[in-house]
Amino acid sequence: MLLWVVNKIIKCITNLILKIDGADLAKVPQEGPLIAAANHVNFLDAPVIITHLYPRKTTGLVKKETWDKPFLAFLFNLWEGIPIDRDIADFAAFKQAKQALKD
Structure with a gap:
């Protein structure tokens, strides 16, 4: 709710x-795995x-610093955002993203 x-x-x-x-x-399918890449x-x-x-269940990779701001942390926790450390090759974040495609 x-x-x-x-x-x-x-x-x-x-x-x-x-x-x-x-x-x-409206052209985006409502079911099945989907990777959407957009210009930021x-x-x-x-x-x-x-x-x-x-x-449609939607999530995405979100820079980890986003969780430093309480309101944004609230939103991206609600949206099940996947924190990514942009300073390293964050393989853990990509594993989470791969799992999100399966869910």
Whole structure:
């Protein structure tokens, strides 16, 4: 329930401040493994993708420093973000990502 509420609020906010092409998002299959690679434009990329693909289970690799900010930590814990250490070859994060594709 909390996930639904948070996603609805963020989706409404992003729809108000951004131009989002819902027709293209509707083309994304709702089931099965999927790797989406997008140009990282700004900090709103992940919230837009995650909330607009909901209820599809969506996660992603997130820089580990994100968890230093309480609100972002809350969001990415809710969204089951996978922390990645960008200073090393973080094989543990990629193993988690591989498992997420199987789940």
